[in-house]
Structure formats: C-alpha cells, structure tokens
Amino acid sequence: MDIRLIAFSAAGSERALKIASDLRQSDSDVKCICFASPRYADNIDIRPVSGLDQWTRESFFKSDALIFVCASGIAVRAIAPYVNKKTEDPAVIVADERGRYVIPILSGHLGGANALAHRISSLSGGEAVVTTATDLDSKFAVDTFADKNGLFITDMKLAKEISSAVLRNEKVGFSSEVRIKGKIPQCLEPEDEGSEEEGTSDHIFSIHIGKKNDRKNTLLLRPRPYVLGMGCRRGKSFEDIEKAALYAVSQSGISMEDVGIFASADIKKDEEGFRMLCRKYRLKPVFFSSEKLAEAEGDFTASDFVKKTVGVDNVCERAAASASQGGSLVFRKYSKDGVTAAVALIDKDNLEVRFE
Numbered sequence: 512m513d514i515r516l517i518a519f520s521a522a523g524s525e526r527a528l529k530i531a532s533d534l535r536q537s538d539s540d541v542k543c544i545c546f547a548s549p550r551y552a553d554n555i556d557i558r559p560v561s562g563l564d565q566w567t568r569e570s571f572f573k574s575d576a577l578i579f580v581c582a583s584g585i586a587v588r589a590i591a592p593y594v595n596k597k598t599e600d601p602a603v604i605v606a607d608e609r610g611r612y613v614i615p616i617l618s619g620h621l622g623g624a625n626a627l628a629h630r631i632s633s634l635s636g637g638e639a640v641v642t643t644a645t646d647l648d649s650k651f652a653v654d655t656f657a658d659k660n661g662l663f664i665t666d667m668k669l670a671k672e673i674s675s676a677v678l679r680n681e682k683v684g685f686s687s688e689v690r691i692k693g694k695i696p697q698c699l700e701p702e703d704e705g706s707e708e709e710g711t712s713d714h715i716f717s718i719h720i721g722k723k724n725d726r727k728n729t730l731l732l733r734p735r736p737y738v739l740g741m742g743c744r745r746g747k748s749f750e751d752i753e754k755a756a757l758y759a760v761s762q763s764g765i766s767m768e769d770v771g772i773f774a775s776a777d778i779k780k781d782e783e784g785f786r787m788l789c790r791k792y793r794l795k796p797v798f799f800s801s802e803k804l805a806e807a808e809g810d811f812t813a814s815d816f817v818k819k820t821v822g823v824d825n826v827c828e829r830a831a832a833s834a835s836q837g838g839s840l841v842f843r844k845y846s847k848d849g850v851t852a853a854v855a856l857i858d859k860d861n862l863e864v865r866f867e
Contacts, residue, residue: 512538512540512541512542512575512576513542513573513574513575513576513786513790514531514534514541514542514543514544514574514575514576514577514578514627515543515544515545515546515566515570515573515574515576515577515578516530516531516543516544516545516546516577516578516579516580517545517546517547517560517563517566517570517577517578517579517580517581518545518546518547518548518551518579518580518581518608519547519548519551519580519581519585520551520581520608521551522608522609523547523551523580523581523608524545524547524551524552524554524557524580525608526580526606526607526608526609526610527545527547527557527578527580528545528554528556528557529610529635530543530578530580530606530631530634530635531543531544531545531556533631533634533635534630534631534634537630537634542781544558545557545558546558546559546560546566547559547560548560549561563585563589564589564592567589567590567593568592568593570601571590571593571600571601572593572787573783573786573787573790574601574790575601575602575622575623575790576601576602576603576604576622576623576624576627577590577601577602577603577604578603578604578605578606578631579603579604579605579606580605580606580607580608581605581608582605583605583614583616586603586605586616587616590603590616590617594617597618597620597621597622597654597667598621598664598667598793599791600617600618600622601617601618601622601790602615602617602618602619602622602623602624602627603615603616603617603618603622603624604616604624604627604628604631606631606637610635610636610637611637611638612637612638612639612640613628613631613632613635613637613638613639613640614628614639614640615627615628615639615641619641619643619646620643620652620654620655620658621654621655621657621658621793623658625639625641625643625646625655628640628641629641644674644678645674645677645678650674650677650678650698651677651683651696651698651699652674652677653670653673653674653677653683653716653730653732654667654670654674656864656866657670657732658793659865659867660864660865661734661735661771661772661795662718662732662733662734662735662864663732663733663734663735663768663769664730664732665730665731665732665733666730666731669714669716669728669729669730670716670730672714672728673714673716673730676713676714677698680698681698681713681714682698682699682700683698683699683700683714683715683716684699684700684701684702684714684715684716685699685700685701685702685715685716685717685718686701686702686715686717686718686719687717687718687719687864688718688719688720689718689720689734689859689862689863689864690860690862690863690864691863691864691865691866692863692864692865692866693865693866693867694866694867695866696866702715713728714728714729714730715728715729715730716729716730716731716732717729717730717731717732718732718733718734718864719731719733719734720733720734720736720859720862721733733768733769734771734862734864735768735769735770735771735772736769736771736838736856736857736859736862737760737763737765737769737770737771737772737841737854737855737856737857738770738771738772738773738774738831738834738835738838738854738855738856738857739756739759739760739770739772739773739774739794739831739852739853739854740774740775740826740827740828740829740830740831740832740834740852740853740854740855741755741756741773741774741775741779741785741788741826741827741830741850741851741852741853742775742776742779742817742821742826742827742830742850742851743779743782743784743785743849743850743851744849744850745782746782747782747784747848747849747850748784749783749784749787749788751784751847751848751849751850752784752785752787752788752850753784753788753791754847754850755845755847755848755850755851755852756788756852758845758847758852759842759845759852759853759854760854762842762845763841763842763854765854767792770792770794770854771794771795772794772795772796772797772834772835772857773785773788773789773794773795773796773797774796774797774798774799774830774831774833774834775796775798775799775826775827775830776798776799776800776801776804776821776823776826776830777798777799777800777801778801778821779798779826780796780798797830797834798830799829799830799833799834801821801822801823802822803833804821804823804825804826804829804830804833805822805823805829806833807829807832807833808832809828809829809832809840811824811825811828811829811832811844812825812828812843812844813825825844826851827844827845827851827852827853828840828843828844828853828855830853831853831854831855832855834855835855835856835857835858836857836858836861837858837861838855838856838857838858838861839855839856839858840853840854840855841854841855841856842854
C-alpha cells in the first residue's frame with residue numbers, strides 16, 4: 512500500500528513521521544513517504560514540497576492513501592479539484608498534529624479510509640472519527656464487503672440502496688455460487704438458489720460469475736477470478752505497463768473488471784508502474800520470490816535473459832500460475848517494449864467470500 516503524508520508545521524511533521532513509522536512497523540507491505548513545507552523538511556525522512564496543489568495532483572493519482580496532518584479545511588480544498596468517483600478515488604485522511612483525532616474524509620469504504628483511520632488510531636492511541644452511517648451503527652456495508660472480498664460492484668446506485676435498506680433494519684436477501692465463510696450478518700437473508708420463487712426481501716445482492724441480473728433491485732457482485740502476471744525492465748513507464756496489461760486481458764476475452772490479482776516477482780515490489788496499475792484497477796498485488804516462482808508447475812515460456820536477471824526463467828506466466836492456486840493459464844506470455852504479461856484463471860472451487 513502506497514501512502515503519502517504531508518504536514519505544514521514542526522509538530523505536524525513529527526506526527527507524520529510517527530504515523531509513517533507505526534504503519535511501516537505494523538505492515539511490511541506499507542510504503543510511506545512524508546512531505547512537509549521546506550522550512551520543516553529538515554529531517555532526512557521528510558521530503559520538501561514547494562506547492563500543495565502540485566503535491567496533491569501527483570499524489571492523488573499515484574498513491575493508495577493521502578494523509579494530511581493539518582486542519583481539515585486545508586485538505587478539503589486541496590483535494591476538491593481531483594475528486595472523481597468512489598470506485599477510483601484514493602483514501603484521504605486528516606490527522607491533527609497532537610495525534611488525538613484521525614478523520615477519513617474520502618473513500619471511507621471502497622478506498623479503505625475508514626479501516627486505515629482505525630488502524631492509525633489504534634497504533635497512536637488516538638480516536639478515529641468515522642461518520643459513515645453503516646459504521647456508526649455497526650451495520651453491514653455491501654461496498655466494504657465487496658472490497659474486502661475482491662468483488663466487482665456492477666451498480667453503485669443499487670449498492671447505496673442496499674446500505675439504506677440495512678440502515679432501515681430491513682432484511683436484504685443474498686445468494687452466492689462461491690463458497691461462504693464466516694458468520695452471516697443477521698440483516699441478510701439467504702435465498703434458495705434452486706427455488707423458482709422469489710424471496711421476501713425487497714433488495715438482494717447476488718455473488719455470481721458473469722451472471723446477468725433478471726430481478727428488480729438485485730445487485731450483482733462479480734468475483735474477479737483472473738490473475739494478471741507481469742514482469743518488466745526496471746523503470747518502465749506506467750503507460751507501457753498499462754498498455755501491455757490491457758492487451759493481455761483483452762486477448763483473454765475478458766476486461767479488467769474480471770481481474771482481481773496482480774502477480775510478479777518480489778524484486779518488482781517497488782516498481783512504480785506496477786503499483787500505479789494496481790491502484791487504478793484496484794488489483795490485489797501478490798509478489799513471489801524466485802524460489803517460489805521456480806516451484807510453479809506447468810510448461811512455461813523460458814528466457815535465458817530473465818533467468819540471469821531474476822533467477823528464474825519466466826516471471827509473468829509463473830507468477831500468474833502461482834497466484835491462481837492451481838488454476839490454468841488462459842493467455843501465455845506477451846512481450847512488448849520490455850514489458851511481459853500473462854493471464855491465469857483461478858479454479859472456481861477455490862473461490863470464496865468471507866463475512867467478518
């Protein structure tokens with residue numbers, strides 16, 4: 512997870528450093544970069560920023576989360592020109608310089624701002640100030656559920672209507688063709704898959720692969736069972752990486768909405784273009800050591816050059832196969848301008864969703 516923090520005072524800079532340190536220690540996959548006004552960027556771990564607008568514009572499209580350690584008004588005005596839609600915007604959080612309050616102000620559910628705010632507050636001893644209704648009442652939120660389970664929400668309007676129904680204490684029906692784990696919330700009413708009769712709920716959400724809605728007020732949550740495996744030369748641009756990814760996916764007869772996992776070698780963990788791709792399409796990044804990639808079973812397109820530089824003869828196919836949990840390659844290695852891509856399909860029997 513890429514997180515950028517910015518502060519505008521000495522105390523704020525210290526708080527930003529503390530938040531970044533806590534997050535890094537709690538999760539090795541978190542990457543935090545701290546910024547501050549030049550007069551307060553006197554620490555080797557804080558980068559100077561000359562203009563807030565430029566910083567916000569760049570960070571908004573390159574990071575998973577932005578944390579403003581300052582007054583909330585500064586943050587609101589800074590992000591206003593770049594707010595687009597909840598399925599794409601990054602998480603945005605405001606924290607005060609004393610560490611008392613952590614406030615998610617954008618992308619609370621799908622972007623993970625609420626969860627990140629709770630995480631920061633638990634590490635710092637402060638309080639997360641969450642204002643979304645379902646969180647205030649500890650109610651089931653279908654968009655949060657979908658995000659945590661890597662499901663694609665086909666209709667955000669219907670998702671909002673389902674959340675409203677839950678808040679009105681109405682029962683919401685649901686059905687699923689993938690395995691269910693965890694305790695089902697009381698507000699949900701499982702519907703009989705084999706029955707021709709409709710359930711009693713006015714709203715329902717359905718977890719199915721590629722199925723079309725044939726009932727009014729039914730929200731389809733689509734599993735994303737495909738894995739995009741990629742490799743690249745160091746420092747390749749996001750544009751080249753995205754172009755290769757979209758080509759491989761289209762040649763597989765699917766769209767990016769069907770892809771849930773991005774896989775590569777662990778030496779590519781910090782490749783900015785890969786991280787931006789995962790951010791834009793909300794892909795779960797998975798990285799493997801060369802030893803793990805070598806253990807992948809199957810017939811792969813070998814390259815002596817890749818073996819010399821990475822330690823294994825193929826990255827994109829092996830990574831896709833490894834992340835697919837024994838699934839199958841549906842599109843073999845595509846190579847263009849120093850970028851490689853392959854696509855694998857997770858076996859349906861390995862798909863599951865979990866209620867917490």
